[in-house]
Amino acid sequence: LSNISLTDVIYKFVIVNVAVLGCGKTTTSIILSKLLPKCGHVQSDNITKPVKDKLTRMALETLKDHDMVIIDRGNHLLRERKQIFDEFEDLYHEYLPINTKFKFVCLNYVSNKHSPELWNLTRNRIIKRGDNHQTIKAETQGIKFAESIMKGFINRFQPVDVDHEPDSKFNVIIDLDVHSNESSKSNAVKVLNALFEYYPEVVSPVSDEKVEQAFQEALDHKPELTIKVGKAKAKKIKPVYIGIRLGDKDKARVMDEIEQLLARCAAKNNHPVDMSTWVTLKQLGRIPMNLHVTLAHIASTRDKKLGKIWNRYINEYFSKFIQELNKKLPDELNGSVQTLPNTKAHIRLKSLCISEKLACVEVEIVAIINESQSITVESTNAYPHITMGTVDQTIPAVESNLLLQELIRHCGSSEIAEAPDGPAKNQISADEENFNRKYLYKFPPDILFEDLNLFLQF
Ligand code: GDP
Ligand code: MG
Missing domain, CATH: 3.90.1740 (2',3'-cyclic nucleotide 3'-phosphodiesterase fold)
Structure with a gap:
């Protein structure tokens, strides 16, 4: 250990979402991973139970051959953010050289969880997305059920608080918003610009056409894995x-x-x-x-x-x-x-x-x-x-x-x-x-x- 000098430090970038349902986390993550070849994308929705530390392990595995990884989970609770920091510290040496250091970048999607715009936009998106999601089947399970899940996230949501742990551990916080019909595109652009500003050595500028193309492709995305809707499924009411x-x-x-x-x-x-x-x-x-x-x-x-x-x-x-x-x-x-x-x-x-x-x-x-x-x-x-x-x-x-x-x-x-x-x-x-x-x-x-x-x- 002692013969590793400071210049030997390898930096890896961990992009952490803080959001609620329908903010466009997955869409934005897909756009970014298309535009940044060195950026991987791991999704909590692709993980089957038991979850444990699988998401962090997937992220670390991805970082073996990527510079960056987006952790696509809501992380709406302080506890979830803390878990990411803790697990990275505990587990990274199983995957990466000991001289690896992480830059944690927070994508802060929600500035005001009570914003009616946020609710209307995300609600409409979740309804429109229908069954096109791994676990939340808004079509099969019904709008009311999807709404109840969404409200649960919003009610529990703990905003980013840079003055206290765990959020004080973020190296960069990028404020995004979900106000427009093309929010995922503009959010992806914001992230690209911010990363370029902070870390020009890992991120290069991308043309508008490429962004537009990646956005369109991301909107067409269909999840590969669909987890059978189990316990969470709205109980079908049957006649007697x-x-x-x-x-x-x-x-x-x-x-x-x-x-x-x-x-x-x-x-x-x-x-x-x-x-x-x-x-x-x-x-x-x-x-x-x-x-x-x-x-x-x-x-x-x-x-x-x-x-x-x-x-x-x-x-x-x-x-x-x-x-x-x-x-x-x-x-x-x-x-x-x-x-x-x-x-x-x-x-x-x-x-x-x-x-x-x-x-x-x-x-x-x-x-x-x-x-x-x-x-x-x-x-x-x-x-x-x-x-x-x-x-x-x-x-x-x-x-x-x-x-x-x-x-x-x-x-x-x-x-x-x-x-x-x-x-x-x-x-x-x-x-x-x-x-x-x-x-x-x-x-x-x-x-x-x-x-x-x-x-x-x-
Ligand atoms: P997540 O729950 O935060 O991962 O949200 P998704 O990325 O799955 O987005 C929810 C739904 O909204 C999906 O059907 C997306 O295709 C759609 N969506 C995401 N971003 C945008 C956007 O900027 N514009 C439009 N029109 N639809 C979007
Ligand atoms: Mg998602």
């Missing part, structure tokens, strides 16, 4: 339910059809029709505000066969719509109900099924009409139906399925369930009393509800 909605008028009509059916059956039946459940539902206000026919529920994905039905609706027929909603309403989607556009369903009432606990209407889903694709009618419920209400809240609506199963399976096909002159009572169970209180009344065959909306519950 798809069904057919009956509007208010449809509901009134269903209720009316039920009343007429019960009245007709009572009129021609020797036994009095058991109206008690229906009357109770009405009196207690237990008839749901919105009536619907379930097509598929996410819970059905537990079953392989039923899961396929769910998948066809959610991941095939309506996946595009769901994707668009995620982009359009990323914040409001969760818990919301969304009507499917350009899609209508026709249903036909088949039978009214009543037990002591509940009433439901078995329906046939005649067709689902979609403007751009043909949709096979399927339901994860063996007997598609409208639950008209349960007598108290301890009885879940899914019990409709059990009642329908019991009544229809025991009577054979649901088409022939009703005795011609009265309700079909189930006679098969040993528990006669119990079954006596379950009834199926068949509707006339022509009660159609057309052009009903389909909806997704998120």
